[in-house]
Structures are given as structure tokens and as C-alpha cells.
Amino acid sequence: MNRQPLAPYATDAACSRGRLHAEPESAHRSPFQRDRDRIIHSSAFRRLKHKTQVFVEHEGDHYRTRLTHSLEVAQIARTCARTLGADEDLAEAVALAHDLGHTPFGHTGEEALHGAMRAHGGFDHNAQTLKIVTDLERRYAEFDGLNLTWEVLEGIAKHNGPLLASAGDDPSTLHFALAEYDARFDLELWTHAGLEAQIAALSDDIAYNTHDLDDGLRAGLFGLGDLADLPLAGPALAEVRARYPGLDAQRTAHETFRRVFGAMVEDVLTETRARLDAAAPESAEALRALPVQMAAFSEALDGDLKIVREFLFARMYRHPEVLRMRRKTARVVRDLFAIFVEEPALLPDDWRDAAVHAVSADIRARVVADYIAGMTDRFALDEHRNLTDATARV
Incomplete structure (x- = not known):
């Protein structure tokens, strides 16, 4: 299928603001296609295969990982961007990169690492993603990071929206990784991102709301019958049962969740078109300057999703089995942080030098946090066992 012409409000790759370090353009790929490829080939992207969101990686092969989630988000983002006349390569690049900064053990790991880092500037996975693609990925001869375009970094x-209220606000109030990079390459943190990034954010919501229901059902934390009274899922389940009486549970679940998924995509497309028609931005810059985001769920669907999230919180995220694992994995992260800060000589060579020769306690803690954040679930568990269990074979 041939690509449709970009809408006036789309981000045009030919007019990119460029890269911090100037490079010759590719003869065969647009700047955003090149960024997407660099993200896919990065070490951090490969590690997403063994990082999970709710369940620990070793618990089963059928639950989503950060990698499968990122691929799902990218697929949704491309579809929505194409339909709305936005640049689908840019939307895909942002979608593929959005989870690179996550710790092992999902949000539990992030909360534990943030707590450990509280006295040293805290930890934030979005800021960590920016740090990875601008510094910690060290593959190229002429620069650290991936040297992505301004639009992908933005x-x-x-x-998820502007980080500062106005152009005059002090960026030092933000997480240090954001503030430090913004001082080098101004990302205009007081404006909205382009439509493509807004689409990627909504695609993330669509993906995790659907697959958390699916994963929770697979894990036996609730049953199909528990979805009957939920908005979105309940009507979809009723439709499937009416159309396919006697269908087995596995197929019933899949047919239900694909309808939930489709309903959210259609809602985003309808609401976003309506907002674009009303605001009529004539350029990507005009869209960035608008006071509200253009990509959004409708008010009605947003209310439905709040009920779905409350259900997931009560029946999945706070389930006793999940809470037990969260307690264990949080302790793993806290222990690793304390051990490496106290004894940085235990770090691998390339991390050890940076930690041992750190000019302050804050810098040492940030090196340790970078190392732990990059771990997969399995590696973190193994490392913790090797460092704390006297009977473990090193």
C-alpha cells in the first residue's frame, strides 16, 4: 500500500531540526527511519526481551515482556499515525524507545530504585530512557548515545505532555538527566510534543490496558466472568458469547480482547480527528503550541478506562501473589544498590572505574543506578543470589 501524503500538522522528516552531532543523511532512509533502526539495534532494546511489567520473567513464556509490549505499541502507533496523516516512522521510533529506561521487575523495580536514589536526585524511567539514547549506549566512534533526531528525543x-509550565521555567527543577541534556540540546520542554509522540503515548495506554487484562486472566488472577460488569470488556464479552455460543475459553478471551483493543483504537482516532478539525493547526509547530494535546481518548472512554484500571489494581496489581513477588523483587533492587554503592569494586570493569573515581556520592549513586536499571529480571536475580547467598556458585 502506498503511503498517504502527510497532513499539514504532521512532522516532516525533511524539515527535521537535526541531531546534536551533525551526520551525513542516508541515501535510503529518512532521518526517522534511521532513528527507528538505531533503537532496534541498541543493546537496551534487546534487553527488553527479559524485562517484565507485572510478572517476573522466569514465571512463564506467555506473559508480555517490555519487548513484546513495545512491539505492540509500535504497531498501534503506526496504524494511528497513518490514518491521521502523521509520520508513522517517527511515531514508531518513539513507541519503540519509550520503555528503554525501565528497570528490572517493572514498576516495582522503578519504585525501589527511586527510593534508593531519593537522596541523589531520584530515578525516573522516562529520564532514564533519554539518558540511554543520549549517553549510555556507547557504540559509535564519534559520539556517545545514538545521536537521534531532535524530534525523537522530544x-x-x-x-506524556509538557514538563514545564512556560518557557521561562527553570529546567533544573526536573530530573537531572532531563535538565542536563536539555541544556545541551533544547527540547522546548514547555510545549507539547508533536502529534506522532502523542499518538505513541496513547498507543501505550491501549496496549497495556488490553494486555494486562489478558495476562491477568492467563495467570488465573480473575476469570472471564469477572469481566462481565466491566465497561469495554463486558460488552465485548457479551457480543462474543452471543455470536459464538459454546466457544472455548481461550478463543472467547482472544475475541473479547481484540474487540476491546479495536474499540480503544477507534475512539482515539475519532476523538483526535475531532480535536484536529476544531483546532486546525497548520503546521507541526502550531500543533506543539496548542494548550491541549490533540491525541486523546474521548471523555466517555477515559471514564471507562478509569474503572478498568481500578479493577486491575484491585484484582491484579494488589493480588497477594503479585504483592509477594513485588516484595521480593523490591528487596533485590534495594540490596543491589546498597551493595554496589558501598563496594563499587564489585561492579564490572566499565562501570567500576566510573563509580570508584566518582567525584561525589551523587555521581557514584547515579552510576550504580544506571547499572541496575539496565539489568534484566533474570540477571538481577542471579546477581543478587551471587552477592548475598554464601552457597551460590559464582
Whole structure:
């Protein structure tokens, strides 16, 4: 299928603001396609295969990982961007990068690492993603990081909305990783991101709301019957049962969740078109300057999703089995942080030098946090066992 012409409000790759370090353009790929490829080939992207969101990686092969989630988000983002006349390569690049900064053990790991880092500037996975693609990925001869375009970096930093209230606000109030990079390459943190990044953010919501229901059902934390009274899922389940009486549970679940998924996509497209028609931005810059985001759920669906999230919180995220694992994995992260800060000589060579020769306690703690954040679930568990269990074979 041939690509449709970009809408006036789309981000045009030919007019990119460029890269911090100038490079010759590719003869065969647009700047955003090149960024997407660099993200896919990065070490941090490969590690997402063994990082989970709710369940620990070793518990089963059928639960989503950060990698499968990122691929799902990218697929949704491309579809929505194409339909709305936005640049689908840019939307895909932001979608693929959005989870690179996550710790092992999902949000539990992030909360534990943030607590450990509280006296040293805290930890934030969005800021960590920016740090990874601008510094910690060290593959190229002429620069650290991936040297992505301004538009992809902007999307990573601001896909959930502006970070500052106005142009005059002090960026030092933000997480240090954001503030430090913004001083080098101004990301205009007081404006909205382009439509493509906004689409990536909504695609993330669509993906995790659907697959958390699916994963929770697979894990036996609730049953199909428990979905009957939920908005979105309940009507979809009723439709499937009416159309396919006697269908087995596995197929019933899949047919239900694909309808939930489709309803959210259609809602985003309808609401976003309506907002674009009303605001009529004539350029990507005009869209960024608008006071509200253009990509959004309708008010009605947003209310439905709040009920779905309350259900997931009560029946999945706070389930006793999940809470037990969260308690264990949080302790793993806290223990690793304390051990490496106290004894940085235990770090691998490339991390050890940076930690041992750190000019302050804050810098040492940040090196340790970078190392732990990059761990997969399995590696973190193994490392913790090797460092704390006297009977473990090193």
C-alpha cells in the first residue's frame, strides 16, 4: 500500500531540526527511519526481551515482556499515525524507545530504585530512557548515545505532555538527566510534543490496558466472568458469547480482547480527528503550541478506562501473589544498590572505574543506578543470589 501524503500538522522528516552531532543523511532512509533502526539495534532494546511489567520473567513464556509490549505499541502507533496523516516512522521510533529506561521487575523495580536514589536526585524511567539514547549506549566512534533526531528525543521526553509550565521555567527543577541534556540540546520542554509522540503515548495506554487484562486472566488472577460488569470488556464479552455460543475459553478471551483493543483504537482516532478539525493547526509547530494535546481518548472512554484500571489494581496489581513477588523483587533492587554503592569494586570493569573515581556520592549513586536499571529480571536475580547467598556458585 502506498503511503498517504502527510497532513499539514504532521512532522516532516525533511524539515527535521537535526541531531546534536551533525551526520551525513542516508541515501535510503529518512532521518526517522534511521532513528527507528538505531533503537532496534541498541543493546537496551534487546534487553527488553527479559524485562517484565507485572510478572517476573522466569514465571512463564506467555506473559508480555517490555519487548513484546513495545512491539505492540509500535504497531498501534503506526496504524494511528497513518490514518491521521502523521509520520508513522517517527511515531514508531518513539513507541519503540519509550520503555528503554525501565528497570528490572517493572514498576516495582522503578519504585525501589527511586527510593534508593531519593537522596541523589531520584530515578525516573522516562529520564532514564533519554539518558540511554543520549549517553549510555556507547557504540559509535564519534559520539556517545545514538545521536537521534531532535524530534525523537522530544517525543521521548514529552510524549506524556509538557514538563514545564512556560518557557521561562527553570529546567533544573526536573530530573537531572532531563535538565542536563536539555541544556545541551533544547527540547522546548514547555510545549507539547508533536502529534506522532502523542499518538505513541496513547498507543501505550491501549496496549497495556488490553494486555494486562489478558495476562491477568492467563495467570488465573480473575476469570472471564469477572469481566462481565466491566465497561469495554463486558460488552465485548457479551457480543462474543452471543455470536459464538459454546466457544472455548481461550478463543472467547482472544475475541473479547481484540474487540476491546479495536474499540480503544477507534475512539482515539475519532476523538483526535475531532480535536484536529476544531483546532486546525497548520503546521507541526502550531500543533506543539496548542494548550491541549490533540491525541486523546474521548471523555466517555477515559471514564471507562478509569474503572478498568481500578479493577486491575484491585484484582491484579494488589493480588497477594503479585504483592509477594513485588516484595521480593523490591528487596533485590534495594540490596543491589546498597551493595554496589558501598563496594563499587564489585561492579564490572566499565562501570567500576566510573563509580570508584566518582567525584561525589551523587555521581557514584547515579552510576550504580544506571547499572541496575539496565539489568534484566533474570540477571538481577542471579546477581543478587551471587552477592548475598554464601552457597551460590559464582
